[in-house]
Amino acid sequence: MPNRKGARNAYYFFVREKLPELQRRGLPVARVPDAIPLCSRDWAVSGARPAPWEGRPGLDPATSLGVHTGKSHRAPGLCGWSAPGSPPPQEAYSLLRPAVLGNIFYFLNIYSHGELPSPCEQRFLPCEIGCVKYSLQDGITADFHRFVDPGEVPRGFRFHCQAASDATHKIPISGFELSNAGHPVVLRELYSFVRPNRGRWPPVYCKSDDWYRVNWCLKWMAKENQLELHSVENLVVELYQRKLQKEPSKTWVRNLLDVFVWDYSSNTRCKWHEENDILFCALASCKKTAYCISNTLASVYGVSLTTAHLPLQDYDSTNNINPKVVVLDAGRFQVIFFEFVLNYFGQTSTRGRGITRLLESLETLSKSSSN
Template sequence: MPKKNAFFYFMLEYKALEEAKGRKFKNIGEVTPFAGEMWQKMDAAKRERFFLIANQAQNATIKLEEKVQECAEKKDATKDLLQERVKRAVSRNELTKEEFYLISMGYFCRTIDDVYIPAEIGVIKYSLKCGVQEQFHIIIDHEKLPTGMAYEALHHSEGTHALPLPPHGLGVKDYDEIALKLLTFLRAENEMPMLFTAAKEASAVYSMLCDILGEHMQNRSLHICSVAELYMLLQHASVRSNQDKPALKTVHIAQKLLDDDVFSYTEGISCDYHEYRSLLIHCCLSQCIRWAYSISRDCCADMGIELIPGMHTPDQKGVPRLFNENSETISDDHSSSDNEHLNDGNMSFVSFGTHITSLPAEPGTLEDLPISIKPDGGESSKSSVVSSQVLVQQRAIPEIEACIDNTAFFTI
């Protein structure tokens, strides 16, 4: 490949002009002698345009290289932060209580400018001791898709989450509303906690979160780390108690174990929309919980932690789901009314809450719910609520009681 100087860009232009006349060249090397002859005859004024093109291209390359270097340094810094965090927790003998936030995000499409249009967010709070403690799930709608992106969005949706396209989608359109709910769940009054996701999705998750959080990110740093990296570090810590079990040698092995996704078709851990349509593997909430189950499977036993069904492993006892296709939707009026014709009358498309609830197990009315989660309006407040709308686990297990602090599951 010739050096990309001013003459190189002149050759490209010369080649294009000659080929437009019907002339054919096998490669750029055949162009060189003909273009070189013309280049020698050109004065400095005519050559100036090609020098400008070369300088602009060189500056763009430098900026790209700087961006790649910056991303690599940021990735290394995030990895160092995680390693230090785990090391510190181990030294205090508190690793089992350390809380981590796992996140997965779906999108409608990716524009030519590398902008992702978010469709869904799933987040869980997880610890080795308590398993899946809390969860957040929200489906996102938009006023419209970027011009020319409808086909790509439809193709992507049909192959993944199957969510209806904007502006006829489900969920919440207001980024500020989404940001406030997410920050509340993450307890990010001051700093953002480190978030863990699939390594191949990290840049997309980072981009979408920056767009959604917007001004809320002022004076805050956003650290997105590979969930496989977390998995490997926790596994290394756990095998110290079991000398017969080998440690994972590389993060790639940890990633392979996560990709095997042995819990991929676990029922009862997806949102209403995907559970009802049997799209279990494409639900962002389910993806986060499945990561947690995989980590628990390989780390908890070696640390003397009893696996609690539903929190560390799939619940095989038929405990009611957190969401139920027959439950009524409790949502903000402006979110539900715009999507009523697509909501099947029973999909709860915005959810936020914990794994355990202290709400009564018997069927009741919305009057039984805490005031903070009742929908607005008078007549609708008398609507009946089936007991399977929330998860009620009455178990005399000390480990569960130790992980719960008067928390309750609710939908927004």
């Protein structure tokens, strides 16, 4: 028997009216379900009633709007992860202290020169570590970033590793002057950044898709790893449960954290990735996780957003096109296809901020033609 769609309510039509504005800002929203996570703050600011799912246990945002999500049935309780190489299920006890607003969270990511083939005992070659210290009350209060000398690359795998690097973060395997410290030194510096509180190490979070790689690298870099790694999706679920007494779906939480709107925001990527206009940056991935949580949960917890919560100077709520907001393809790879277009419009170089200059050129042409 096919699923029956629920009745469309006021929030559905509010989101539908916001859809063209979000699309003009370059956000990847094609349908109402895509825009759900991006409209809750505007809905709260408008003075309307809470969103339909807020305060109603077990109600999913998409299904509350009469939208079929296609998700399968799942067991009750917190989001569980059963796939190989995924983080373990959330423990029965809470990782949150009673004063949730002041809780300190550390978001961590470790990039590598690709995953080594199965004949090699070593699975990854760590090359970049990013970490941020965050709370709902104060936003990002400190950040940590280091490049790591990967050491000796297994014979026969150098070309494989460099090809994987070129496809994403583009960090060279050898001869990279910024990666002048080996993993033991970098790990000690990371431990100094994530300091124990009253003798206990605070929990560290990363996205579930990155958990296996990050956890493997932590164990490989230390004889006895001190950091306990958890999935940030479980954290978001628990933050919602603590305030609204309801559990959002795993699909909705994953989509919430998988956005591109801050890819080109200032002070997000490390200096090297910023100067070379490369999106894949370990520090940026941690900061964007913090931005997503701030953008969605600040209104829920009654927190006023600051520049420590979001890059507000880049958050343009008008109808103007922001050339820094660029929607990438589904594979999240930069496809350098616009050299011909730039040459067609009289540009002579594609180095630097090629995408930004392309959009600025198109916007200028649009304005001149309208005049």
